[in-house]
Amino acid sequence: MTDVVAAPALAADPRALGLPAVDAKTARRVQLGPETGFGPDGFPHRVRPDGSAVPHPILGSYLLRGYLDTFEASGRSDHLAAASLVAQGALARMEEFDGTRVLWQQPDWGLSSWVHRRHYSGLTQCYYAVELARLGQFTEDENVLRQAEQVMRSLLVPVDQGGVLVNAHDLVAFEESPARPVSLVLNGWLSILESIAQYARLTGSDDWRQTLEAGLTGLERALPWYDAEPLALSRSSLLGYQYVRLRMGADGTRVRSAVVEAPGSSPAEVLWGPGARERGRYQSSFNEGDVDAQGTLSRATRANLVVSRFGHPVRNALVLELDSVLGQRCSIDVQTTRYEPQAAAPVTEGWQRVATFAVAPGVSTTRIELPWSALPLIGFPVNFRKRTPSGVSATHDVHVKRLETLGAEFGRPVLTGWAQLWREYQKRWPEVPELAGLFGARAGDH
Structure with missing residues (x-):
C-alpha cells in the first residue's frame, strides 16, 4: 500500500466518503481541517505543506473510537458500519511482526522528532487494540477479537528487537515511541497503562491484568527519575x-x-x-x-x-x-x-x-x-506553553490527575503519594525563581 499520496486524492471530511458525521470531540481528536485528509478506507492522513500526504496512524484510532462511542450511546448501525470500515482500513495497513500485528511509522513521515527509523508506537497500538476489542464484542466477530489480541501483544516486543517494551533496571515499562536511549514519555506511558487496564477489563484476561500490575510496579520505581524537585515540577520524559x-x-x-x-x-x-x-x-x-x-x-x-x-x-x-x-x-x-x-x-x-x-x-x-x-535538565521538566485555566502546566496537570486515578483504582499508594507531592509543588511556584514572574500569588490556586 502506497504511503505518500497527493492531498487532492483524499477526502476533506469522512462524510465525503459516505461515512457518518463525527461529533465535535472526535473532530478535535482527528484534527478535522485542512491539515487532515481521509483515504477511501477512511484512514486519516496528515497533509504536508508540499501538497503530499502521509498516513497518521494514531488519528485512525480516534476516528474508530468516535464511531464506536456513538454506536454504544445511540445504537446507530451506520456508526457501527463506519467503525468496521475504519478498522479494516487500519488492519489492512498493519503487518505481521514477531507474532503480532503492527502499524509501522516511516521516518520520512515526520511524525516523530526523535525516532529516525521505521518503528511503531506503543500508544497507537494499544489504542487500536482496545477499539478493535470493543468492535469485536459489538459485532460478535471472533476474527476481530483475535486481531485485537495480536495488536495488543506488540506491547511485549522488547525495544532492542524493534518493539516498545523496556525491561531493564528491574522494571517493566512501555515506550510511546521507542527511542534510544530510553525516553519513556510519561504521558504516553500513563496512557498505555490505562489502555492495558481497559483491555484487561474488556477481555477478562488474567495475562493482561498481570502485565498491568508489572507495569504499575515499574512506574512506581521510575517516578523518582521524573521528579524535578528544585523547580517543583515533573519531567515530560527521561x-x-x-x-x-x-x-x-x-x-x-x-x-x-x-x-x-x-x-x-x-x-x-x-x-x-x-x-x-x-x-x-x-x-x-x-x-x-x-x-x-x-x-x-x-x-x-x-x-x-x-x-x-x-x-x-x-x-x-x-x-x-x-x-x-x-x-x-x-x-x-x-x-x-x-x-x-x-x-x-x-x-x-x-x-x-x-x-x-x-x-x-x-x-x-x-x-x-x-x-x-x-545535567540537571536532562529529562526536561514540563513547560508552560500550554496551561490550564488556572495557570497550571497542562502536562504537569495531566501527570497529577492520571497518577491519582491509577493510584485510587488499583490501590497503589505510591502513585497517589507522587500525585499529592506534585500537586503540592504548585504552592511552591511563586518561590521558585524561574517561575515566580510567571505565576505570582496565583500559583497555588488549583
Missing part, C-alpha cells in the same frame, strides 16, 4: 540532548568510533560526516565543521549527545576509540543550560569542565562518564 566540547591536546587525532552508553539501552553511535546532523537533535553526532571525513578531530570538537535519566543515578558515558600520534592530555566540557517556563527545551548558556583524561599514542579507548550534577 530523554534529552546535551552539547559537549572535547578539548584535544594535540593535532591530528582521529576518532575511529564513538558511542553513547546509557542505562537500559544498547550503545548508540555518535555520527559524523556529511548529513550526520540531518536527523536532528535526537541523534548523537559530532559538529560537522569539527570532524573531517576521515574522522580527524579539531582541537575543540563539539558534539550533541543524546542521553537519558533512566536508571538514575547510573551515569551516561561517552566511549571514544581514538588514534593519536602523540600522547596527550584532553578534557571534556558540557554546555550549561537554564530552564525557561515557556521554552520547549533548555536554554543554553556557557560551558563547564567535567572531566580530563589522558590519550596514549596509537589506538586507545577512553570512557568518559557524564556527572548528573552537570
Whole structure:
C-alpha cells in the first residue's frame, strides 16, 4: 500500500466518503481541517505543506473510537458500519511482526522528532487494540477479537528487537515511541497503562491484568527519575540532548568510533560526516565543521549527545576509540543550560569542565562518564506553553490527575503519594525563581 499520496486524492471530511458525521470531540481528536485528509478506507492522513500526504496512524484510532462511542450511546448501525470500515482500513495497513500485528511509522513521515527509523508506537497500538476489542464484542466477530489480541501483544516486543517494551533496571515499562536511549514519555506511558487496564477489563484476561500490575510496579520505581524537585515540577520524559566540547591536546587525532552508553539501552553511535546532523537533535553526532571525513578531530570538537535519566543515578558515558600520534592530555566540557517556563527545551548558556583524561599514542579507548550534577535538565521538566485555566502546566496537570486515578483504582499508594507531592509543588511556584514572574500569588490556586 502506497504511503505518500497527493492531498487532492483524499477526502476533506469522512462524510465525503459516505461515512457518518463525527461529533465535535472526535473532530478535535482527528484534527478535522485542512491539515487532515481521509483515504477511501477512511484512514486519516496528515497533509504536508508540499501538497503530499502521509498516513497518521494514531488519528485512525480516534476516528474508530468516535464511531464506536456513538454506536454504544445511540445504537446507530451506520456508526457501527463506519467503525468496521475504519478498522479494516487500519488492519489492512498493519503487518505481521514477531507474532503480532503492527502499524509501522516511516521516518520520512515526520511524525516523530526523535525516532529516525521505521518503528511503531506503543500508544497507537494499544489504542487500536482496545477499539478493535470493543468492535469485536459489538459485532460478535471472533476474527476481530483475535486481531485485537495480536495488536495488543506488540506491547511485549522488547525495544532492542524493534518493539516498545523496556525491561531493564528491574522494571517493566512501555515506550510511546521507542527511542534510544530510553525516553519513556510519561504521558504516553500513563496512557498505555490505562489502555492495558481497559483491555484487561474488556477481555477478562488474567495475562493482561498481570502485565498491568508489572507495569504499575515499574512506574512506581521510575517516578523518582521524573521528579524535578528544585523547580517543583515533573519531567515530560527521561530523554534529552546535551552539547559537549572535547578539548584535544594535540593535532591530528582521529576518532575511529564513538558511542553513547546509557542505562537500559544498547550503545548508540555518535555520527559524523556529511548529513550526520540531518536527523536532528535526537541523534548523537559530532559538529560537522569539527570532524573531517576521515574522522580527524579539531582541537575543540563539539558534539550533541543524546542521553537519558533512566536508571538514575547510573551515569551516561561517552566511549571514544581514538588514534593519536602523540600522547596527550584532553578534557571534556558540557554546555550549561537554564530552564525557561515557556521554552520547549533548555536554554543554553556557557560551558563547564567535567572531566580530563589522558590519550596514549596509537589506538586507545577512553570512557568518559557524564556527572548528573552537570545535567540537571536532562529529562526536561514540563513547560508552560500550554496551561490550564488556572495557570497550571497542562502536562504537569495531566501527570497529577492520571497518577491519582491509577493510584485510587488499583490501590497503589505510591502513585497517589507522587500525585499529592506534585500537586503540592504548585504552592511552591511563586518561590521558585524561574517561575515566580510567571505565576505570582496565583500559583497555588488549583
